[in-house]
Every structure is written in structure tokens, then in C-alpha cells.
Amino acid sequence: MNSEPQNYCPYPFTQLTTTPTGRWKLCCSSSEAFGAISDFSGEAQPIIRENSPQKFWNGEYLNWVREKHLKREPIKECAACLLYEKNGAESYRQRALKEFGVVSQPLKTPISLDLKLGNKCNAACLFCDPSSSSRVLKEWQDIGWDQQVPFDSGLTGVVNQDLFSVDYDWAESPDFWSELLKASQNLKNLKFTGGEPLINSYMVKYLDHLVENDYAKNIRLQTTTNGIVVPEKFLKILPRFREVQLNFSVDGFGKQNEYIRHPTKWEPWLKNIHRVMNSVPENVELYFQHSISAYSVFGLSDYFRWMWPYKRFRFHLFKVFHPRFQRTELLTVTEKKQVAEQLTQLLLELSTQVTCERDTYLLREIEGIRGFIASEEDWSFMKPQLRSYLQTLDRHRKVSLRDAMPQAADSIGL
Numbered sequence: 001m002n003s004e005p006q007n008y009c010p011y012p013f014t015q016l017t018t019t020p021t022g023r024w025k026l027c028c029s030s031s032e033a034f035g036a037i038s039d040f041s042g043e044a045q046p047i048i049r050e051n052s053p054q055k056f057w058n059g060e061y062l063n064w065v066r067e068k069h070l071k072r073e074p075i076k077e078c079a080a081c082l083l084y085e086k087n088g089a090e091s092y093r094q095r096a097l098k099e100f101g102v103v104s105q106p107l108k109t110p111i112s113l114d115l116k117l118g119n120k121c122n123a124a125c126l127f128c129d130p131s132s133s134s135r136v137l138k139e140w141q142d143i144g145w146d147q148q149v150p151f152d153s154g155l156t157g158v159v160n161q162d163l164f165s166v167d168y169d170w171a172e173s174p175d176f177w178s179e180l181l182k183a184s185q186n187l188k189n190l191k192f193t194g195g196e197p198l199i200n201s202y203m204v205k206y207l208d209h210l211v212e213n214d215y216a217k218n219i220r221l222q223t224t225t226n227g228i229v230v231p232e233k234f235l236k237i238l239p240r241f242r243e244v245q246l247n248f249s250v251d252g253f254g255k256q257n258e259y260i261r262h263p264t265k266w267e268p269w270l271k272n273i274h275r276v277m278n279s280v281p282e283n284v285e286l287y288f289q290h291s292i293s294a295y296s297v298f299g300l301s302d303y304f305r306w307m308w309p310y311k312r313f314r315f316h317l318f319k320v321f322h323p324r325f326q327r328t329e330l331l332t333v334t335e336k337k338q339v340a341e342q343l344t345q346l347l348l349e350l351s352t353q354v355t356c357e358r359d360t361y362l363l364r365e366i367e368g369i370r371g372f373i374a375s376e377e378d379w380s381f382m383k384p385q386l387r388s389y390l391q392t393l394d395r396h397r398k399v400s401l402r403d404a405m406p407q408a409a410d411s412i413g414l
């Protein structure tokens with residue numbers, strides 16, 4: 001990577017990104033939406049309700065960013081990438097360079113859209129926060145956590161009282177979608193996350209319009225869904241796109257997934273998975289997406305045993321970093337050893353059943369998880385925070401960690 005252009009990134013020339021809170025930003029890694037103050041002296045005009053995609057794309061702010069990048073001058077918004085690189089990790093910038101190369105003139109309209117569609121969601125997952133789920137927001141208000149926020153960080157950044165007064169409904173406005181369509185003629189990549197994108201009433205209509213305008217055949221569509229609702233209309237339209245990647249979030253087998261991704265019901269969810277699997281054509285790549293936390297880690301072996309026969313599905317595995325009190329570091333040394341032993345058993349069992357490349361890759365990943373868990377620091381002093389969080393939610397939701405995940409309950413002391 002030595003010959004790559006320093007402080008230059010193609011995203012400002014190719015992509016538009018939204019936050020669930022209704023703002024435009026450079027990419028999902030850039031920090032302007034979380035208060036990093038730019039050196040730009042004008043008005044950035046990031047509010048989506050007030051600034052159409054075209055207006056932001058052609059606006060002074062983005063042109064200023066582009067100029068800075070072309071002059072190879074670092075800007076505060078892109079500090080996260082520099083930090084990644086300094087620590088030897090691959091940054092989003094470097095990934096974008098691989099994908100787009102050096103682009104020095106912006107196109108008339110973006111070729112990539114990375115859209116988080118507000119916070120409307122039909123689930124309230126344990127690691128989520130009000131800016132990503134309307135259901136979590138309502139729950140926190142009912143509990144009183146909107147008055148006194150008990151945590152300093154959530155899935156999408158700093159948790160504070162401001163999160164409760166944001167206009168999250170901007171993606172429910174027909175104007176947004178019609179303006180977006182006008183900016184879609186050069187699209188090659190289209191990514192939706194949420195909230196839950198498949199319950200947005202305009203999203204499938206927009207996909208329809210992309211087909212009608214003959215844009216869909218050029219587009220790689222990527223969507224992450226909780227799989228609770230999968231509209232038939234959505235499935236029917238997928239073959240019209242160049243490529244599709246559908247990610248289904250799932251955080252364990254059966255009761256564990258129901259508990260973590262409350263109020264998902266396992267049987268109807270599984271029915272949706274089978275319906276999708278049996279109906280989508282080969283241009284649709286299917287993924288299971290699983291997060292690894294201080295509680296889900298105890299169910300990993302059951303999860304892998306369950307998903308192993310679903311060969312059509314590839315997989316993503318994420319470690320939970322935020323909120324900090326849910327990280328796997330909370331396990332004691334003894335618990336880490338227990339998990340490692342369970343995974344060793346699993347590896348022995350599954351290694352005799354390998355039938356495809358995905359299986360080989362999955363075994364490697366399981367080995368990787370076993371390695372990183374064993375080597376992590378001991379943050380078990382944070383367990384009381386996790387215990388108090390789950391205790392309050394269990395009471396409110398009328399569920400029980402012990403019923404759903406006994407080994408996690410032993411570890412957390414609940």
C-alpha cells in the first residue's frame with residue numbers, strides 16, 4: 001500500500017451516506033455526525049429534510065472536502081481512517097481505493113448510496129440504542145432511561161438525551177425518495193441498513209422505480225434485515241438487480257435469538273428464512289450475520305451446529321464493541337477457557353463434515369474466535385453494569401435470561 005495516495009479517498013467523489021438521524025455524511029466511518037468539528041468555514045447543510053441528495057452532492061461543503069482530498073490535506077472528518085492505518089489496520093479509505101481507484105472529478109450523481117433509513121424498527125436488540133431502533137427508544141422512555149441515560153456509548157456512538165428528540169421519520173417522506181430517484185441514474189452500489197429497512201413503506205417502491213427506469217440492472221443491492229418481515233414484493237424484485245446481498249441478522253439458535261433480538265419469534269423467523277432460500281435466484285447471495293457479545297458467546301456452539309447445514313448461507317461474524325459493558329472481555333479467565341473448550345469440541349466434530357469452501361472458511365473463523373477470546377483482557381469488573389441492564393430489561397419485557405441462556409445467566413449472576 002506504499003504507493004497509495006495519502007489523505008485521499010474516493011468516497012467524497014462517489015458516494016452519499018445517511019445517518020439514522022437524518023443527516024448526510026461522507027461515509028459510515030467519517031465522524032462529522034458525531035460532533036467532529038470540520039475546518040470548513042461555510043454551512044455544511046447536512047440535514048436531509050432541507051437538502052436534497054443533489055443539493056448536498058453539488059454543495060459547497062462536499063466540494064471543499066473533495067478539494068482537500070485532492071490536495072492530500074487531512075481533514076478532521078476522516079480521522080478514523082488515519083487512526084486505523086496508524087495502527088496497522090485496513091481503513092475504509094483503503095477499501096474504497098481498492099474498489100474505486102483514484103477519482104478526481106465527481107460524477108453528476110453518486111455511484112454508491114449507503115442509506116440508514118431512520119430508526120423505525122420492529123425489534124429491540126440488546127446491543128442496540130434509540131438512534132437505531134424506535135422500539136428501543138420507546139422502551140428506554142418507558143423505563144425512564146431517557147431522563148437519566150445510564151450508558152455512555154451505544155451501537156452508533158455517544159448515548160445522550162439528544163437522541164430522544166431527533167426527527168427520525170425523514171425516510172418516511174415521499175419527497176426524500178423522489179429526490180433520491182433523480183440522483184440514482186449512475187448507481188452501481190446501493191446499501192440499506194436501518195432501523196429495519198424492509199418495513200419502510202417507500203423502500204420497495206423505490207426499488208420498483210429503479211427497475212422501471214432501467215437502472216436496476218447496473219446495481220449491486222445490499223440489505224441487512226432482522227428477517228421478522230420479508231415482503232413477497234421485495235423478494236420478487238431482487239432478480240432484476242445486477243447482484244444482491246441479503247444479510248439476515250441472527251444472534252443464536254432458538255430461544256437465544258428470541259431473547260437477544262426481542263421480540264423475534266424463532267419459528268416464524270425460520271419460516272421466512274426457508275421462504276427466502278427457496279425463492280431467490282442465484283444472483284442473490286445470502287448471509288447470516290451474528291454478533292459476539294458477553295452473553296451470545298456462550299451459545300456459539302449451538303448456533304454453528306444449527307447454521308452448518310444451511311450451505312446456501314455464507315456468514316458474517318461481528319464482535320460487539322459498543323456498548324463496552326457487553327463485550328466478550330467481561331468473561332473471566334475461567335469462562336474464556338470454558339468457551340474455548342466448547343469451540344475446540346465443536347471444531348473436532350465439524351471438521352469431519354466439511355463439504356464446501358464455506359465450511360472450510362467457517363472452521364477457520366471459529367478457530368479465530370477461539371483465539372481472540374482466549375487472548376482478551378479481563379474486564380469482569382464491568383459485569384455489575386451488564387447485570388443491572390439485563391435485570392431491568394427482563395423485568396420490563398417479562399422475560400428471563402436464565403430461561404433463554406442459562407450459561408450466560410451464571411456468568412452474569414442473574
Ligand code: SF4
Nearest residue numbers: 009027078081092093
Ligand atoms: S477517508 Fe475515511 S472517513 Fe474519510 S471519506 Fe474516506 S473512508 Fe470516509
